[in-house]
Amino acid sequence: DAGVTQSPTHLIKTRGQQVTLRCSPKSGHDTVSWYQQALGQGPQFIFQYYEEEERQRGNFPDRFSGHQFPNYSSELNVNALLLGDSALYLCASSSGLAGQETQYFGPGTRLLVL
Amino acid sequence: AQSVTQLDSQVPVFEEAPVELRCNYSSSVSVYLFWYVQYPNQGLQLLLKYLSGSTLVKGINGFEAEFNKSQTSFHLRKPSVHISDTAEYFCAVSVPPGRGGSNYKLTFGKGTLLTVNP
Incomplete structure (x- = not known):
């Protein structure tokens, strides 16, 4: 039974660029949540997707957006990357x-933003 | 809003010694409580959770935690640690939709780095 998978494992971008991260949920799961974990910190909730809709959002700017597909997989998109991302x-x-x-x-x- | 405070950022112990990692939370409503472990360069693995019932919860790898409502604490314990227990440990809470929360969003503490020395 496959667990949660994510791709890619590592990514390097420059400021101002856009990035897309991907996630496949555990078999039988239909809800996907995204978290950001800065160095030395606990994870912070970004948003959650269920039935292809964003149903809750944390304190993150609109540069952070997402999508959920009919097979329950999800993408996280970040526009206009900042060093702090x-x-x-x-x-x-x-x-x-x-x-x-x-x-x-x-x-x-x-993700490393240079 | 909920918050979680992990009282120790680092806990060094010797192998086979007991350990306690402390976690306090703040919430105006009842919460669910979780401990996750993060090994270097990996994601989070669920150790144990408290939803209701017995306040002593047993988890994987010999860990256990005790929920204390009056003290708003959920401390993690292990009677004898191994080198392989070296990792970052995170305490987290969520508020179920029926208790004023929504969708089980997890709020994490900043983590405690447990270092087990030979």
């Missing part, structure tokens, strides 16, 4: 039915 981006999945309180995390995508 350098972080580990974690995707977590959960079930919209039983056990939805428990989120399972992927290995993350480490």
Whole structure:
């Protein structure tokens, strides 16, 4: 049973560029949440997708956007990259039915903005 | 809003010694509580969770945690640590939709780095 997968594992971009990160949820899960983990900090909630719609958003600017596909996979897009966007981006999945309180995390995508 | 405070940023211990990692939370409503572990250059792995019922929760790898509502704490313990337990540990809370929260968003503490020395 495959867990949560994310791609790519590492990414280097320059300021002002745009980036797309991808996530496939754990089998049987339909809800995807994205978190940003800056160096030395705990993860911060960006947003959550369910039934292809964003249903909750954290305190992040509109430069951060996302999408969920019919197969429940998800993308995180960040426009106009800033140096401060350098972080580990974690995707977590959960079930919209039983056990939805428990989120399972992927290995993350480490983004470096130069 | 909820908040989580992990009282120690670093905890060094010797192998086979007991350890306690402290976590306090703040919330005006009842919450769910979680401990996650992050090994170097990896994502987060769920250690254990408290949803309701018995306040002593057992998790994987010999870890356990005790929920104390009056002290708003959820400390993590292990009676005897191994070198392989060296990692960053995160305490997190969420508020279920029925209790004023929405969609189980996790709020994390800043983490405690556990270093087990031989």
